[in-house]
Amino acid sequence: xxxxxxxxxxxxxxxxxxxxxxxTRRFGDLDIAEEAAAExxxxxxxxxxxxxxxxxxxxxxxxxxxxxxxxxxxxxNKRDDKHREAQMTYxxxxxxxxxxxxxxxxxxxxxxxxxxxxxxxxxxxxxxxGGLTVPEIARAFLVQGATMERRITRAKAKIKAARIPCRMxxxxxxPARVSGVLAVLFLVFxxxxxxxxxxxxxVRHDLTTEAIRLTRLIRALLPQDGEVAGLLALMLLIEAxxxxxxxxxxxxxxxxxxxxxxxxxxxxxxxxxxxxxRLAAAAAGVAPGRYQILAAINAVHTSARxxxxxxxxxxxxxxDQLVRLDPSPIIALNRAIAAAELDxxxxxxxxxxxxxxxxxxxxxxxxxxxxxxxxxxxxQQSRAAYDRAIELAGNTGETAYLTRRRDQLQ
Amino acid sequence: xxxxxxxxxxxxxxxxTDRRPAISAFNERLIAEGYWVFSGGLAxxxxxxxxxxxxxxxxxxxxxxxxxxxxxxxxxxxxAPDLDVALKLAAEASKVCDRKVEVRxxx
Numbered sequence: 037x038x039x040x041x042x043x044x045x046x047x048x049x050x051x052x053x054x055x056x057x058x059x060t061r062r063f064g065d066l067d068i069a070e071e072a073a074a075e076x077x078x079x080x081x082x083x084x085x086x087x088x089x090x091x092x093x094x095x096x097x098x099x100x101x102x103x104x105x106x107x108x109x110x111x112x113n114k115r116d117d118k119h120r121e122a123q124m125t126y127x128x129x130x131x132x133x134x135x136x137x138x139x140x141x142x143x144x145x146x147x148x149x150x151x152x153x154x155x156x157x158x159x160x161x162x163x164x165x166g167g168l169t170v171p172e173i174a175r176a177f178l179v180q181g182a183t184m185e186r187r188i189t190r191a192k193a194k195i196k197a198a199r200i201p202c203r204m205x206x207x208x209x210x211p212a213r214v215s216g217v218l219a220v221l222f223l224v225f226x227x228x229x230x231x232x233x234x235x236x237x238x239v240r241h242d243l244t245t246e247a248i249r250l251t252r253l254i255r256a257l258l259p260q261d262g263e264v265a266g267l268l269a270l271m272l273l274i275e276a277x278x279x280x281x282x283x284x285x286x287x288x289x290x291x292x293x294x295x296x297x298x299x300x301x302x303x304x305x306x307x308x309x310x311x312x313x314r315l316a317a318a319a320a321g322v323a324p325g326r327y328q329i330l331a332a333i334n335a336v337h338t339s340a341r342x343x344x345x346x347x348x349x350x351x352x353x354x355x356d357q358l359v360r361l362d363p364s365p366i367i368a369l370n371r372a373i374a375a376a377e378l379d380x381x382x383x384x385x386x387x388x389x390x391x392x393x394x395x396x397x398x399x400x401x402x403x404x405x406x407x408x409x410x411x412x413x414x415x416q417q418s419r420a421a422y423d424r425a426i427e428l429a430g431n432t433g434e435t436a437y438l439t440r441r442r443d444q445l446q
Numbered sequence: 447x448x449x450x451x452x453x454x455x456x457x458x459x460x461x462x463t464d465r466r467p468a469i470s471a472f473n474e475r476l477i478a479e480g481y482w483v484f485s486g487g488l489a490x491x492x493x494x495x496x497x498x499x500x501x502x503x504x505x506x507x508x509x510x511x512x513x514x515x516x517x518x519x520x521x522x523x524x525x526a527p528d529l530d531v532a533l534k535l536a537a538e539a540s541k542v543c544d545r546k547v548e549v550r551x552x553x
Binding site (some may be wrong): 149150151197198199200201203205209 | 447527528529530533534549550551553
């Protein structure tokens, strides 16, 4: 990659959201903001190789995008011009400041508005804040490009028609809104960590990286929010294990069999720091939320040099705490996996079997049962459970792993 | 911007019937704060008549245009600067009238 190409890639990663956010605030219209931002980047691709990279790429892009937006509005001669004309005259584009500004956070909160469907929030956040293209987002979520385009268009239309404001929610709305934002970011991360389709890589590094980047953004703006810290820690500790998670043959490697030397020590250290920060807050009487507890569970796993050193009783205690907050069958299933290590596969199987009705369509339920049955020497039943898990698993790396385990059964 | 706030009742699991004083008090507040445009409760769907005069002659039929468990029990029209304000009021309205409400902007 040439220096200019690299500068453009970097500017796209670092400045896209800020340019879109600044224009959204100024013109009050996501479409105009997005199209003008895209035009500004296209102009950069044309001009920078000849003119050189400007000293402040962010400011250059914002100014260029502003001009493009004004041109577009003039050209289209919109009905509600007066309002916009006034903004164009009196609101000089602000120079981008620092790494993060409130414009970006405002944009995230607009994209994650509770009046939008969850899937629309995810798509819109990746498009407007993450700068991912529609085909990229469609690929990540295994839908047709046209379907994703419709989803995004519909969300933008609702924002306009229902007049969803592009502003930071007030302090008393914030807790309710932040939880939606975090849910969106965790969905993006999970899709990257265990991609759900047969036609995609088992791990989508681009999605996990983007989710972590956006969570860092929220963290910088809401440093006091425990769940933001918890989610960031959780993502970092899961991401740290990524290098050990897929074998050379493309097979998913479960936690117990991973090469722990390949884990990212820096990410683990950062994750552990955040978890310790939250433990201190918990000791001072602040009750932790689910992301903080999940992060603590992952801190226990990443503290063990060997699977045999894992403090399973600590893991189980944390799961008990989590079940009280979130009594979902999926949490109960994960708790059972820890219980198997502490109390044996027979006890765990009894817990798992009680979840049959709720989780009949969930591949991890059948994979867990298959493993427990295998450990109990019930090969025939184990094989049947592997078959069902393979049928339901969408991820190629996971299917490969489950198939091998099944075929090893006597 | 004006929003239509539809009050949705449920035939099999209806909301409580003692809401009138609370709704009146809420309306007073909406008026005082400048959000209130119009409001009204609706008679039961049994009282509805559907008219179709798209053909040769008008056809009158007894009953609502759609038979369902859920039905429109009343409406508000509010003037609010944006959806966030409307949603905040709507959350209160749902509690006040003990029913689900739907918020929809006018064109």
